[in-house]
Amino acid sequence: MFQSILSNLAIILLTHLIMSMLMHYRKRITSFTYHTLSIILVSCSIIAMFYLPIRFGDFWLDMRFIPLVFFAYFHGWKIAISSLIIAGFWRFLMGGDGMVPGILFGMIGPTLLALAFHSRANIESNYLEKLSLLIGCWLICDIPIIFAMPNGLEVFKDIAFIRSISFIITGIIWYIFIMQNRQLKYLYDELEKQAGEDPLTKLLNKRKFFDVVTDKVKSLKPNHYIAMVDIDHFKNINDTYGHLIGDKILIDVAHILKDYETKFIQVGRYGGEEFIIYIGNTTNEDAKKLIEQIHKKIKEHEFIIDEYQHIKITASIGLASLEDNSTLLHTVNKADINLYRAKQSGRNRFVCS
Incomplete structure (x- = not known):
């Protein structure tokens, strides 16, 4: 019996690992x-348990409901219901006296109960509720034994302790692993975000910007543009008002640019007082209109120095299109050259090519 319990536990842990x-x-x-592979994984783990039953005297049981309950509770109906249909159909084909109650009470009942609590899955501190849910699913599975078998109540009493303990221990182990995975994923996402994010403006840094835009150039339709934006006389702002005010202006400009972001527009900080903009899936005229809007928005915006003082700034912008058989880096260089021309022409303007 204990060997079979450990076999079921091994299947569950292997499912978690995959x-x-x-x-x-x-x-x-x-x-x-992702969803197809997840459904196949859960279905296979349940079906594997059909062939590794836990023997209690003359009765054969398993832990099939645990994968269904956990996936229903943590991942929702898409994976759980599809896996339930596949595994349920497999159990139907296997036949036998316990087929109908096994499907209804061992699979469908616990899955529906877990789905009812899916919206509360992220409330990590409510451990008593999670334990109660697990016990409730176990009872749905095993209480029919009382009514479906001769001497059912006696059988239930004989197996209740071992069944409940094995389910609870297995559930706790899997829950701990899931929480550890979530924490590791959160830390990984935070590290990835920080590695690709400018710490001051919260825009993409240069490296991450190139990675994201490279993917966009491959996936979106032709006509891609790069714009370089430089705040005019930024050194004078730092010298006059201090670097903290200079940083605040950089943040405010970043917010202005961020408002224009869409699936086809990506903004990043290139370095210093320079920003970089990708514009995709558009025409030359529309790209120019967008840059004109951004240029006007920066020019008309009042930047707060303190409670009594506001200032206005201007920006110079260079725009370049990504030509056929050209590279993203070459286009950035062209936009930078156009930015230099805009600054040499007196600043507060944009040049395109």
């Missing part, structure tokens, strides 16, 4: 692929 790997690579695969 699911963790899937979640790690989730950003690299399509949503359809």
Whole structure:
């Protein structure tokens, strides 16, 4: 019996390990692929338990509901219901006297109960509720034994302690692993975000900007543009009002540019007082109009120095299109040259090519 319990536990932990790997690579695969592989994984783990039953005297039981309950509770209906249908159909094909109650009470009932609590899955501190849910699912599975078998109450009493303890311990172990994975994912996402984010303006830094825009150039339609934006006389602002005010102006300009971000427009900080903008899937005229709007917005915006003093600033902008058989780096260089021309022409203007 204990060997069978450990076998079921091993299947559950292996399922968790493979699911963790899937979640790690989730950003690299399509949503359809992720959900399809998840459904196959959960279905296979449940079906494997059909062939590794836990023997209690003359009765054969398993832990099939645990993967369904956990995936329903933490991931929602898409994975849980699909896996339930596949595993339920497999159990139907296997036949046997326990087929109908096994599907209804061992799979459908616990899954629906877990789905009812799915919206509360992120409330990490409510441990009593989670434990109660697990016990409730176990009772849905095993209480029918009382009514479906001869001497059902006696059988239930004989197996209740071992069944409940094995379910609770397995559930706690899996829950701990899931929480550890979530914490590791959170830390990984934070590190990834910080590695690609400018700490002052919260825009993409140069390295991350190039990574993101490279992907956009590959996936979006032709006609891509790069604009370089430079705040005019920024050194004078720092010398006159101090570097803290200079930083505040950089943040305010970043907010202005950030408001224009869409699927086809990406903003980053290039360095110092320079910002970089990607514009995709547009025409030359529309790209120019957008830059004119940004130029006007910066020019008309009042930047707060203190409670009594506001100032206005201007910016110079260079715009360049990504030509066929050219590279992103070459286009950035062209935009930078146009920015230099704008500054040489008296600043507060934009030059395009």
